[in-house]
Amino acid sequence: MTVHKRDYYEVLGVSRECGDEEIKRSYRKLALKYHPDRNPGDKEAEERFKEAAEAYEVLRDPQKRQIYDRFGHEGLEGTGFRGFSGFDDIFSSFGDIFEGLFGFGGRGARSRARQGRSLRYDMELTLEEAFTGKEEEIVFHRLETCATCGGSGSAPGSTPKTCTTCQGRGQVIQSQGFFQVTTTCPVCHGQGQIISDPCPDCRGGGKIRAEKRIQVKIPAGVDTGSQLRLRGEGEAGENGGPPGDLFVVIHVREHHFFIREDENLICEIPISFVQAALGDTVSIPLLNTEEEYELDIQPGTQPGEVVRVPGKGMPSLRGYHKRGDLYVKLTVKIPHKMTEQQKDLLLAFAETEKLSLSNRKKKPKRFWKK
Ligand SMILES: [Zn+2]
Ligand SMILES: [Zn+2]
Incomplete structure (x- = not known):
């Protein structure tokens, strides 16, 4: 159910054809009359003050005014227009219009509570x-x-002590020809007190x-x-x-062993080609010193193969006791040097694969020779 709202033109006491200047003048007059600093505790004045602010908010805006002229209050509701929630809302929107009012600031800087810096x-x-x-x-x-x-x-x-220059208002009015200009009091810097x-x-x-x-x-x-x-x-x-x-x-900080990707951890473990071929178990130190993970390397593991270990990654900030996964990349090391015995064993292995190695023949082929 919507409360009956007065016509905005009626609220400001202007005609439907009136111009922007007249709307502004009329609003200033009402704002001054019903200003909360002048009518402390007066509920009626408070309502009039809010009503005038809402009417002004609509009629000063050509787009809103057009909608209101054609469709009335309901038309504005359709656009999500909601008026004001309170005085602070009004002052932050129309603070400038109060600047020029005789003796009344928006509200002195003195009374404005502000949150401290973060x-x-x-x-x-x-x-x-x-x-x-x-x-x-x-x-x-x-x-x-x-x-x-x-x-x-x-x-x-x-x-x-109350500032005598501004009488505690925090602002002073200076005359410049026809105009009255309101500025922050230079003596108390807007505090109203000394x-x-x-x-x-x-x-x-x-x-x-x-x-x-x-x-x-x-x-x-x-x-x-x-x-x-x-x-x-x-x-x-x-x-x-x-x-x-x-x-x-x-x-x-970056870690020497683990790379982190969100909740997952990635690491690289070098294994020998024998471990890769025959399978083995290697132990991986995890981030909490007590924990080690025994990773089973399957026989026939290929170089660069990645093994996923579920639940051994980083703890999740979202889920209680949940953890991401650990991905272990297995790199296969080929020995730089071998003993004669090791070479013989590998040659014997090569024979079982019917593999004849060119550099073990009398005349080795040297493709790479310049
Ligand atoms: Zn002052
Ligand atoms: Zn102190």
Whole structure:
């Protein structure tokens, strides 16, 4: 069910044919009249203020105005238009229109609570540490609310004085011919208050740079680019706003033996041609030192063959106790030198294959001779 909405032209008190300037002027007049700073706690004024903002939002926009003219409120709903959720929403959209209003800023910088900055901490891990997870104390610096003055900037026992230049509004109006220009107060820099007796610890800033130590728990399976968000561990907020967050960004170092591809591990194991031909078992050291994997090499393994070992890769960040796979590439080594006995054995083997080796004949063929 939709609540009955007043006609936007009626709300702003303008005709359907009126121009943009008239709409803007009319809205400014209403915004000033129903401004929440002038009507604290007045629900009726609040509704009028919101209603006017919504009407202005639509009528100042040629596209929205056209839809509204043709299809009314329902037409706008069809486009996903939703009006405003609250004052902050209105001020952030139309802050500029309040700039020129007599004595009324959008809202003084003083009252605007802002979240503190988020921080980034880069952490380097070995592949082993990424495999097992890690708990580590990190040390970093951040701006914290000064404990001595509680962030006010004034020395204990004293209070900030209202700025006499702007009467606490944070903004001043200057006349330039016909125009009235509103600018940030140069004396208090928009704070509306002046600290006469600054806090000795933060020298009036309300914040101090402090060293912070936090125990961070890195889960098993993190990869380069993984981020841990520690809520509220960033810098202190402004004017009572919440603190920012701390992001721990992970970098995993390259490993001398394993190559990582997401949750899988890849390694290369050299085996002798005899092992490849006859089969064998080789032991592969895994990333957690206690674990070794006994890999069965099948008789007749070909050079470069890749064996997949399920569940012996990296732990998965997504699934509990799940792990990726291990891929073992088997490279076959051919001996550089052999004893006479070994050569004889291989020649005997060659004979069983009816293989006559050219370089074992009286006159060897030398294709490669220049
Ligand atoms: Zn202080
Ligand atoms: Zn001032």
